[in-house]
Amino acid sequence: MSPNLPQINRLATGGRIDRSKPMSFTFNGKTYQGFEGDTLASAMLANGVGVVGRSFKYSRARGILGHGAEEPNALMQLHKGKETIPNPRATQVELFDGLTATSTNGWPSAEFDLMSLMGKIGGKMMPPGFYYKTFMAPQKMWMTYEKLIRKAAGFGKLSLEADPDTYDKINAHCDVMVVGAGPAGLAAALEAGRSGKRVIIVDEQNEFGGTLLASTQTVDGIDAATWAEQATSQLEGMANVLVMPRTTAFGYYDHNFVVALERRTDHIGPVAKTGTRQRLHRIRAHQVILATGAIERPLVFGNNDLPGIMLSNSVSTYINRYAVVPGQRCVIMTTNDSGYQTALDIQGAGRTVVAVVDSRQTPNGRLVEAAKAAGIQVMAGHGVIEAQGSKKVMGAIVAPLDEAGDKVIGAGKTLSCDLIAVAGGWSPVVHLSCHTGSRPVWKDDVAGFVPGPSIQNQHLAGAVTGEYLLSEALNAGIQAGATASGTTSAQIFDCGDESIGVSQALYLVPHTKPISRAPKQFVDFQNDVTAAGIELAAREGFQSIEHVKRYTAMGFGTDQGKTGNINGMAIVAKTMNKSIAETGTTIFRPAYTPVTFGAIGGRDVGELLDPARHTAMHPWHLANGAEFENVGQWKRPWYFPQAGETMQQTLNRECLAVRNSVGILDASTLGKIDIQGKDAREFLNRVYTNAWSKLAPGKCRYGLMLKEDGMIFDDGVTACLSDNHFLMTTTSGGAAAVLGWLELWHQTEWPEMEVYFTSVTDQWATCSFAGPNSRKVLEKLCTDVDLSAEAMKFMDWREGTVAGIKARIFRISFTGELSFEVNVPADQGHYMWKKLMEAGEEFGITPYGTESMHVLRAEKGFIIAGQDTDGSMTPYDCLMGWAVGKTKEFSFLGERSFSRPDTARTDRKQLVGLKPKDPTVVIPEGAQIVMDPNQPIPMDMMGHVTSSYWSECLGHGIAMGTVKGGSDRMGETVYCPLADGRVLAAQICSPVFYDPKGDHHND
Amino acid sequence: MKKYSGFSLFKHSLSHHENWQAAWRSPQPKKEYDVIIVGGGGHGLATAYYLAKVHGITNVAVLEKGYLGGGNTARNTTIVRSNYLWDEASKLYDHSLDLWKDLSQDLNYNVMFSQRGVLNLGHNLQDMRDIERRVNANRLNGIDGVVLNTAEVKEIVPIINDSQDIRYPVLGASWQATGGVARHDAVAWGFARGADSMGVDLIQQCEVTDIVTEEGAVVGVQTTQGFIGSKKVACVTAGNSGVMAAMVGLRLPIESRPLQALVSEPIKPIINTVVMSNAVHAYVSQSDKGDLVIGAGADAYNGYGQRGSFNVVEHTMSAICELFPMFSRVRMNRAWGGIVDTCPDACPIISKTSIKGLYFNCGWGTGGFKATPGSGNVFAHTLAHDEAHPLAAPFSIDRFSTGHLIDEHGAAGVAH
Amino acid sequence: MTNFDTSNMESPLHHRVAHTNAANAGVVMKEDKFRGQLNLRGNPQDVAFTSAVESVLGVALPMAPSSSARNGDTVVYWLCPNEWLLIVASGTQGQVEADLRTAMEGQHIAVTDISSGQTLVNLSGTGVAELMQKSTVYDCHESNFPVGKVVQTTFAKTGTTMCKLEDGSFDLVIRRSFSDYFFLWLQDASDEYGLSVS
């Protein structure tokens, strides 16, 4: 490490820094020192760092312009390795010991950048939108050009490693939310706090006070910064007020929903040692007070981007708040009184004010007089038309201007200086007020946009309204606080400030040369947008301000044009002979300042990304080596591999166990809806395709549910528990949608029907066991139900006791085998499963997962809604006309759609069985089906394979698929041309491959 | 129209760029046009361009209530691909992709069509089945596409989280190498400049407030710049189409919803292709400027506010951070919304209506940017011949009565 | 109730056994296992219905939105104008259901045993207020959520029915299948306060 360099620009006294706490940091490899209380920017300036980066397009040297959120130039690559953060502004980075930062661009370094040569030479050929005009031919070459362009673009770099930090989110609710803790915000919060309302006040800075922290004024006789400290501690002492520094309100959404980012540990180090690095606050406020202040504008003149040209107010802030004077000899260019304050501050710091160059012909007012009295040279009716220097300011060319500020009317002279402070007027921070769709309105007297009318419960106070007197800000704050809290207050602050002189609405300082030939006059520093570029855009027809923005990239940067936009709009307006009000502004959008992705994502990553739902038997599945499949949010056992098995071997073993003895499946995830009421039956008639009028208690029936468009959307078995009581099952993924659907129809169309629905999905654990030995297993555990084939038929259900537990036993089958489903309260599900495993041990009971279930059901030709159907299949398309009631009194949901011409076609795609010609082949699911594999592309596709498996019990591959007119094509051969070049032939057949007569499940 | 080229740039640099011609005129509307196109988005402008270029119909006005290309064209994540599922849709989008390939040269305007490839990730078994099905269908329709496994995905996007232990692991993807992105603004401007140069009047700040009919036939439109006559009026107004239809007492099978997108701060190149995931809901590519361009979801409610709810953005961000854990430290720069016009089957309407001379091209919803050239091309045919272009025929509004819907929810999803 | 046998039962959070990850953990979770829970539907305007329920439960059904009623071990939550959640002593739900059915014979009502489908969790501690703020979009401040209020809302990405108790703690009803997720969330979100499971 090199020794610390002296802080050449640091004042011996003053400022809100702690000189007893020195801190080392490195910038571009050099080590420097600053103090606690510094920002990285103030520390760099203290050390005389001039060039902090290179510009985007022309690679020009750039220095620090501002002191806060508005900063366009000082983008840093902060920290190293996986902790690195691209692009934070040095003006918003609090200094801590050991901080490392580098510039985000410039090669080999920001100081000596080779690209700038390119910028100088090629720059002339790079007007706005130049890339739209070239690199067109041949099209293929664009990818090559693009690579080069991409390499040159972008600022910071990202680490390839995962973010080591965690983020947090919290919901907050309050009566009054105050954004900004300058004088206006503090006063508002004090008033609201005193009313007892729940108040939240946030400020993006580390300390509350806003401009007060750098002010030389007094509030009710107290030094401004001290007043801010006192106000802050008063607020902190109120239990009903939440005080949040380092918190940026970055988005204002409808119905007074404000999102704010709190930086909890960024000021301490690169990673949070404990807890979370940042926390996002989701704030629902009854009333919102915006007290976000105003941002000073730079002026547009030749080479106005040179390091050493800074916002006037920022220079003052560095002096008063950080005890840093960023130059020795300063020229101040101003259009209003603010510049005089800076002149006084500079002089007060013992440095030279070369001149205050004021575009106004006859400036007056308190500050002007004070400056004159202090012996400061004032050049009224003049402007800095061009800055001189290459990597830093060496001089300012000053020339007399006409009264309108339109023309240079005399010879210029050069003032030698190393700092130019520019005061181009103020832009209220209207950003948040625009997020909810309100458009700002231009006010000539403010020479800026102020928030427009809003339908939100929104109040404004302070500089955001274009009111720039401190006393006004405080008083407006009190009034806004009172209005928002529903109280009144007569409190008046006295700051001894008088009215400010009228400022001149000047944006572009004229040059002796026309804009197109003058030295570059920058409007948007970050994106290298110049006045000439804007003028050119307008000339080329990009006359809407939105077009100008998009064509030139003005305001597109990470600063979102906080300093440049108004100047750009003014130039557009002038070019087109319009007023700024007519030209209008572009739209402000979230985020006010950039927000970490991780903080927006919050805790909802990793296993918290989405809930994983588990059944009661989940611990057993885990312990027994199950592989899982995601089905909706559920984790379902997919298969249960044993040591050394391939997946196919596992499936073969599992399937054969079911066919030959007994297998067991956790079917708890199926949706279950308990339906009670005397109209339950009629309700089923309406929502299902088939008839329910005759289903007797103790019986079950399969049903298909359609949307009104006639397409299948869910299916399942419903049991009649008693005459007025049914238990409906749904697909695992469809449960919530089906319940919502039933409620929809009941609550909106048929409220007169006496029926209630209750979800019982989680209440019941379901063990489904299938196979010729399944009855024997059950008989061991259940003695109070006659389970014989005669007494308990296929599609019957009984209540009984299984393993000592009161259970519902269903004789239903999705495998084609004799099969039972035992439903027990989920608390006992795991126990029941273990009992069944024990009871089945002698039969080699085999747990199986969803994959074997799919094979087994496919052998039987049973569909899986969502796999074999896709929202475009009717029951008839699935050859399930048998499940459609033809004589039902009520036209069930979806029925009417069957008779639409396209739905009624007989040659629609129908779901059929497919038997591969080569029995050893399993056609990949998703294969497309053609009749003639030798036809040229595009081929005439007949359908596709929806389900396909190896059937160990049949000894050949089986598949289901859709085929146009498939039901009339039984026996025909179809082909599946695959990506790997194979063409698989298959024969259309019935989808029921196994036990077509149903002997097995009827056993 | 003066030609753009590297040479012209050089030449103009010598005269300080003072002599560039306007990209388009700003004419006063005439009393009457052969065709009025309502909506100066990409689709409307492309329609005008092809009407003039292919069909020689140049007495055409494009009426735009705001600025050209300022609707969804200004707001989309610019993903271009054609790997849709059904024949009708994939053929239409592929027709468009074909036009994209030479569009910059055709328009003499670099639309920066960057064929960097598009991945559609699959996160569960059904996703993978759907991907297989779609890619097979694409292949047999002559559209390029392959199914990739996790390792192959990782090869294309090394920064992707390929862990199989995460909540929704990447199981694979479909990959369309000819897909990519284009510069959205340039597309609108290129078509505008091309159309203008052939005589089409582009009239901005001109809102159509009423469609005037006589005896069931269109005679013109009422606008904020007065009445403008035409016997053919084509509405290409995306999210605002329902409002247009209501002017003549029609309703459409469309609901307009906010769809959001966002960009990060610009960073050095880190991702060279387009990654889309319907399941976890995240779409990302990196623009030439360096910002990550990310598509968020649509809000469930109707909305014309061009802004949506924050929870949608939150949802997308957690998915993005899950797929790309290093993105967690990137910062969001700007988020915005568009108004998407979604049909029940996630497919567009390119159609005549029951009113003579009134046409609609809308319903592109969350995914019409990619179709811009194709849509304009087939719609121009429809307008010129008063009969649907064969590729457009299946997208008639009648399909909602006949039941011949083209359900692209799987492939179009909520996606782009 | 005394001889209610739970030996073959597992509550949804049974495997989250007692532990603590910090001294003086700021969040304490306690699962109130195996409480009987019944979903009740009926017409609140029908006196026959309301009086029948009151006769069985010994407490009147709460009628105001988001209110609750209590009678010893029996707690009734208002869920919507015609729906209530009855939380009763472990093991008594079968009897209560039967009694209700008898008392409401012939009426249009529904009673559904959901004791196994959800579990009752109590969250307390010095960090609980903030933890709740992280977890639910509902405003849990005492001014909005007084003791005895019952609110159905979201908890992280799942749902909950929650009630504020006298001691400032929260009773949450959590669905069984989401309970593992609930716990993972709780663990993560309570990190800064420390979590103790009792």
Add this chain to the structure above:
Amino acid sequence: MHHIYCPYCEEMREEEEYSYTGEAHIERPKDPAAISDEAWANYIFFRSNPRGIHHEMWYHAAGCRRYFNATRDTQSYKVHETYKMGEMPSITAQTLAVANLSEKGGAS
């Protein structure tokens, strides 16, 4: 981020608790078989989709699980009122237009 009053829970609740379920007051045809394909399509698919006042249904999915109606401005996102199923809106585009007129009339 909408904040909507549930007429059943009788309080304001966050958007996250609700799902939006489409245009309100669309009645299912009494006799579907008797109407034309166009009329049927109109019922299932075609919507008024206005810019401005919209009567629509919301479902308090994470709350009381009741469907209710809202009158909401789809441009400003202002919720003018919510009302129970079966009730009719008291605020419509017409009543608002009349109110606006009289407001202006009063001022002039």
